[in-house]
Amino acid sequence: MTKHDTAAAAPPAPVTTLDIIGEAIADDPYPMLAELRGLGPVVWHEGYGSWLVTTDRAIRKVLTDQARFTVEGTVLEDLFGSNAFISTDDRHRHDSLRNVFAEAFRQASLDRLRPRIAAMLDDLLAPIVERLQDGESVNIDETLCRPLPARVIGALMGVEDEMLGDVMGWADGMVEGGSVYLDKQEAEKRMSVAENAKASLSAYLIGRMEYRRASPGDDLVSMLVSAEAARGIADEHLVENLRQLLFAGNETTAKWLANIFITYGEFPDVRRELVADPSLIMAANDEVMRWQNPIGTIMRKVRGGPVEMGGVTLAEGDAVSLVLTSGNRDPARYVDPDRFDIHRETKPNLGFGVGLHNCLGLMLAKVEAEVAVRGFLCRIPDYVIAAPCHYSPVPVRGPSPVTIALEG
Numbered sequence: 093m094t095k096h097d098t099a100a101a102a103p104p105a106p107v108t109t110l111d112i113i114g115e116a117i118a119d120d121p122y123p124m125l126a127e128l129r130g131l132g133p134v135v136w137h138e139g140y141g142s143w144l145v146t147t148d149r150a151i152r153k154v155l156t157d158q159a160r161f162t163v164e165g166t167v168l169e170d171l172f173g174s175n176a177f178i179s180t181d182d183r184h185r186h187d188s189l190r191n192v193f194a195e196a197f198r199q200a201s202l203d204r205l206r207p208r209i210a211a212m213l214d215d216l217l218a219p220i221v222e223r224l225q226d227g228e229s230v231n232i233d234e235t236l237c238r239p240l241p242a243r244v245i246g247a248l249m250g251v252e253d254e255m256l257g258d259v260m261g262w263a264d265g266m267v268e269g270g271s272v273y274l275d276k277q278e279a280e281k282r283m284s285v286a287e288n289a290k291a292s293l294s295a296y297l298i299g300r301m302e303y304r305r306a307s308p309g310d311d312l313v314s315m316l317v318s319a320e321a322a323r324g325i326a327d328e329h330l331v332e333n334l335r336q337l338l339f340a341g342n343e344t345t346a347k348w349l350a351n352i353f354i355t356y357g358e359f360p361d362v363r364r365e366l367v368a369d370p371s372l373i374m375a376a377n378d379e380v381m382r383w384q385n386p387i388g389t390i391m392r393k394v395r396g397g398p399v400e401m402g403g404v405t406l407a408e409g410d411a412v413s414l415v416l417t418s419g420n421r422d423p424a425r426y427v428d429p430d431r432f433d434i435h436r437e438t439k440p441n442l443g444f445g446v447g448l449h450n451c452l453g454l455m456l457a458k459v460e461a462e463v464a465v466r467g468f469l470c471r472i473p474d475y476v477i478a479a480p481c482h483y484s485p486v487p488v489r490g491p492s493p494v495t496i497a498l499e500g
């Protein structure tokens with residue numbers, strides 16, 4: 093029996109088996125996402141066993157209604173741990189722990205961070221510029237897009253330089269197993285990789301917490317161990333709230349930067365506009381986020397009884413997958429949504445989430461991307477994409493390699 097059959101007296105729900113996260117369509121998922129949106133704002137997926145919410149409006153409705161749609165009990169607990177309260181709790185534990193870090197992510201703190209990010213960028217750019225000038229093609233995914241966010245979040249967390257490689261490897265590894273879309277065998281295999289990564293990261297972070305209790309600094313670990321909100325929470329639980337910051341601040345920003353540099357390579361007129369007027373960079377980066385966003389789906393669960401949405405009835409406990417990548421191309425919100433247009437009417441897109449759980453690091457990521465593009469285009473105003481790239485599929489989507497060469 094399918095979800096479709098169980099929909100009691102309500103009109104039949106649209107049902108799909110479209111594989112929106114398949115490798116085969118990863119380079120261009122947009123025609124399939126348009127087909128999915130055409131089925132309705134809320135569609136049951138037979139294979140994934142969850143509802144897919146497809147339009148900007150319906151996604152915002154779910155994300156701003158904590159009474160009926162919760163993060164609690166979703167796959168996020170498998171990814172980050174059931175005590176990673178910032179991501180996995182909708183109540184006071186979410187607010188109090190999120191507030192511990194809020195100061196570090198405020199505009200004033202980030203403005204102070206700009207020169208440090210610019211220095212990290214200079215360090216990474218120097219060898220890239222040299223190689224390009226020698227006539228080489230350079231994969232800037234490996235040499236810029238990945239290392240920059242790792243260094244920035246590493247610095248914010250106070251990770252020692254010599255540990256950065258291990259720590260970021262564990263942070264990426266811990267989300268290996270968490271896809272709801274994998275078959276059971278594959279999920280189990282990946283889960284064991286993830287569990288090992290989590291254990292290594294926890295052991296390292298518990299050591300840092302002990303160190304920062306004795307010797308406080310101005311990093312996020314010090315903020316957490318000295319916070320009132322952390323009193324009474326065991327270290328092995330607190331650590332989950334640090335672990336999630338490392339993943340959240342790294343892979344996502346790396347993929348956004350990769351999208352940004354591929355896009356400005358593919359649209360030389362836009363790139364020249366940004367070189368001539370760098371004040372456009374923030375808005376242009378936002379348009380890349382709308383057009384090619386890294387976090388393609390996020391999860392919620394129905395709570396508090398059945399809920400009616402988009403003409404269908406969702407049952408208590410049903411899994412709901414919000415397809416941000418579809419919402420960002422919704423023609424009901426954006427004129428000609430498949431066109432990349434840095435001058436389109438300013439409207440917040442879904443790339444950083446919405447509501448209670450919207451991205452804590454949103455301003456950090458924006459500052460990082462702005463500093464990166466400004467510094468990069470100053471030194472490398474003209475470049476071409478020198479090798480084809482392919483995209484990882486929708487849940488965490490981004491291009492690789494990002495191989496560039498000097499123009500001409």
Ligand code: HEM
Pocket residue numbers: 163178179180186190245336337338340341342344345346348386387390391442443444445446448449450451452453454456457
């Ligand atoms: C381009 C880069 C980034 C993207 C696309 C991104 C995307 C997102 C999205 C879509 C959510 C909402 C998740 C949900 O509602 O279930 C989120 C939440 C979150 N992000 Fe980001 N993020 C980025 C960078 C960062 C950075 C740099 C950090 C900082 C360290 C960060 C930390 C977090 C945290 C802690 C949450 C959970 C917030 C909460 O549940 O209250 N993110 N992010």
